[in-house]
Amino acid sequence: MKDGPVIANIAALLGDPARANMLSLLMDGRALTVSELAEAAGVALPTASGHLAKLESAGLLFAEKQGRHRYFRLSGHDVAEVLEALMGLAQRTGAVRVRTGPREAALREARQCYDHLAGARGVALLHGLECRGWIAGEAAPVLTPTGHRELTALGIDVDGLQTRRRPLCRVCLDWSERRSHLAGALGAALLDHIIARRWARRGSGRVISFTPAGIRDFSRVFGLNA
Amino acid sequence: MKDGPVIANIAALLGDPARANMLSLLMDGRALTVSELAEAAGVALPTASGHLAKLESAGLLFAEKQGRHRYFRLSGHDVAEVLEALMGLAQRTGAVRVRTGPREAALREARQCYDHLAGARGVALLHGLECRGWIAGEAAPVLTPTGHRELTALGIDVDGLQTRRRPLCRVCLDWSERRSHLAGALGAALLDHIIARRWARRGSGRVISFTPAGIRDFSRVFGLNA
DNA sequence: ACCATGCTTCGGCTGAGACCGAAGCATTCC
DNA sequence: GGAATGCTTCGGTCTCAGCCGAAGCATGGT
Numbered sequence: 001m002k003d004g005p006v007i008a009n010i011a012a013l014l015g016d017p018a019r020a021n022m023l024s025l026l027m028d029g030r031a032l033t034v035s036e037l038a039e040a041a042g043v044a045l046p047t048a049s050g051h052l053a054k055l056e057s058a059g060l061l062f063a064e065k066q067g068r069h070r071y072f073r074l075s076g077h078d079v080a081e082v083l084e085a086l087m088g089l090a091q092r093t094g095a096v097r098v099r100t101g102p103r104e105a106a107l108r109e110a111r112q113c114y115d116h117l118a119g120a121r122g123v124a125l126l127h128g129l130e131c132r133g134w135i136a137g138e139a140a141p142v143l144t145p146t147g148h149r150e151l152t153a154l155g156i157d158v159d160g161l162q163t164r165r166r167p168l169c170r171v172c173l174d175w176s177e178r179r180s181h182l183a184g185a186l187g188a189a190l191l192d193h194i195i196a197r198r199w200a201r202r203g204s205g206r207v208i209s210f211t212p213a214g215i216r217d218f219s220r221v222f223g224l225n226a
Numbered sequence: 227m228k229d230g231p232v233i234a235n236i237a238a239l240l241g242d243p244a245r246a247n248m249l250s251l252l253m254d255g256r257a258l259t260v261s262e263l264a265e266a267a268g269v270a271l272p273t274a275s276g277h278l279a280k281l282e283s284a285g286l287l288f289a290e291k292q293g294r295h296r297y298f299r300l301s302g303h304d305v306a307e308v309l310e311a312l313m314g315l316a317q318r319t320g321a322v323r324v325r326t327g328p329r330e331a332a333l334r335e336a337r338q339c340y341d342h343l344a345g346a347r348g349v350a351l352l353h354g355l356e357c358r359g360w361i362a363g364e365a366a367p368v369l370t371p372t373g374h375r376e377l378t379a380l381g382i383d384v385d386g387l388q389t390r391r392r393p394l395c396r397v398c399l400d401w402s403e404r405r406s407h408l409a410g411a412l413g414a415a416l417l418d419h420i421i422a423r424r425w426a427r428r429g430s431g432r433v434i435s436f437t438p439a440g441i442r443d444f445s446r447v448f449g450l451n452a
Numbered sequence: 453a454c455c456a457t458g459c460t461t462c463g464g465c466t467g468a469g470a471c472c473g474a475a476g477c478a479t480t481c482c
Numbered sequence: 483g484g485a486a487t488g489c490t491t492c493g494g495t496c497t498c499a500g501c502c503g504a505a506g507c508a509t510g511g512t
Contacts (some may be wrong), residue, residue, distance in 0.1 A: 005243045005247070006240060006245040006312075007240060007249070007250060007309055007311060007312045007313060007316065007418065008240065008241055008245070008246035008247075009318050010241070010312050010315055010319075011237045011238075011239075011240035011241035011246065011312055011315070012237075012241030013237075014233060014234065014237035014241070015234050015236060015237035015238030015239070015240070015241035016238070016469090016470075017231045017234040017235035018470080019234070020231065020233040020237065021231070021234075023233070024233060033488080033489095034489060034490095035488070035489085036405065036489075043470085043471075044471070044472055044473085045472095045488085045489070045490090046471080046472065046473080046474095046489085046490075046491080046492095047471055047472070048472070049489060049490055049491090050468090050470085050471090050490090050491095053490085058319060059318070059319030059320060060315075060319065067479065067486065067488090068478070068479040068487065068488050068489075069479095069487095069489090070489065072487080075319070076318065078308070078314065078315055078318060079313070079315065081311060082308070082311045082312060082315055083233055085304070085308045085311050086232075086233045086236050086237055086308060087232060087233060087308060088304065089236055089286075089304055089305065089308055090232045090233065090235070090456070092284065092285070093236075093284060093285030093301070093396060094285060098330050106377070123291045128468095162453060166464090204289040225483095241498090242500075244500080244501095259458080259459095260458075260459060260460095261457095261458070261459085268504090269500085269501075270501070270502055270503085271458085271459070271460090271502095271504070272459085272460075272461080272462095272501080272502065272504095273500070273501055273504080274462090275459060276460090276461095276501090277500090278499085279460085292511070293458090293509065294457065294459075294508070294509040294510060295457095295458065295459090295509095296458080296459065369459055387454050
């Protein structure tokens with residue numbers, strides 16, 4: 001039983017606050033750039049670069065170069081699971097206060113994941129768009145011509161979104177639903193749309209609170225019962 | 227999403243080789259003294275004492291004073307789960323070589339856990355003893371009068387075991403079987419008995435290799451089909 | 453009462469690693 | 483081509499934590 005060092009090597013990587021901050025930001029499966037992660041972790045760019053290099057060479061992160069950006073994502077779901085287990089342990093041992101009951105439920109229902117919609121509503125949104133044929137493709141979805149036309153008709157500046165460097169469509173594995181929801185520039189624009197139409201408003205923390213009328217309209221426009 | 231530091235605090239505790247060594251020794255639920263853990267971790271006693279104090283105040287370990295010894299054990303099963311998850315991650319990321327197939331199967335079948343029997347045979351042993359009414363009690367089992375008589379008749383010096391400070395009966399959650407097996411002084415004595423009767427012999431590492439005849443006798447004496 | 457054993461605390465040493473500024477590539481934009 | 487952006491590498495500082503020896507408590511044995 002000499003597997004102590006094996007554990008220690010990985011745990012030490014998670015044991016630095018800056019790295020842990022970056023990893024918890026990546027926990028939802030998104031890919032972020034070095035700059036974004038540096039800012040979120042509160043360290044300078046060279047420091048973040050060094051941390052990410054370590055995490056990558058240890059196999060915890062996967063790097064992908066896109067233009068002059070470098071996107072990092074978790075190398076697998078098991079990494080997120082370990083992080084969640086650690087958070088659970090922190091809760092049980094009293095290192096962090098227990099979650100307030102109602103807020104937890106609200107988070108599962110609808111929450112903000114970076115800048116797009118997650119939770120049950122987020123998953124429903126992606127599913128609805130797929131069933132309507134507005135977007136297509138499983139892992140790397142693309143906007144269909146129909147989708148382009150319909151979304152533009154709804155007042156979403158799809159052409160404007162496409163000129164930006166950020167990918168238009170991206171999927172993101174939902175923590176609570178265990179299914180994908182829509183991320184990327186379009187995901188962000190749709191959340192903005194939802195907020196702008198007052199179907200929902202931002203609650204405390206990451207919670208997104210839908211109004212009853214908002215749920216109805218949301219389902220009518222994007223839902224399954226088309 | 228500022229839960230980075232929360233993760234980091236706990237992970238940093240697991241990230242030191244000496245502490246990780248101690249924790250992996252405690253993974254099977256046994257309670258060990260400071261001296262034992264110090265030696266196993268390869269550090270001096272003061273160093274180990276400091277490590278254990280940290281782990282205890284973080285709620286990962288539970289300390290129990292017994293005479294002038296101080297026994298430490300994991301505070302819960304979730305700690306072991308995190309450690310296992312980390313080991314799994316280390317395997318996938320290639321930090322450690324993949325286990326050799328046949329040896330893995332042998333380990334699941336029967337292995338030595340500290341000084342007692344674990345694996346499928348270990349779980350069967352505890353189950354058999356319970357069904358025969360030789361020991362009783364779920365979490366903190368005790369030897370019944372019947373058990374005392376029968377085991378003594380088998381040549382096991384139960385009275386001698388009871389004079390020692392070590393608890394006679396203790397249960398230990400089996401890693402591979404996910405059920406308890408018997409630990410404590412009696413568990414150790416029974417493994418000695420099994421070896422002495424040549425029902426099995428110690429193989430490489432922690433493997434316990436039963437002979438065909440040994441399995442038959444083992445099942446007859448301790449098994450379910452009484 | 454005395455010694456032995458097991459553990460903790462204290463003090464000082466040392467090395468690992470986190471951190472940043474400056475400089476150096478690489479890529480893209482104009 | 484030149485400027486801007488994003489990232490990496492280098493070099494240096496500095497803090498933090500691990501480590502041990504020695505001394506100090508506490509408990510148990512005789």
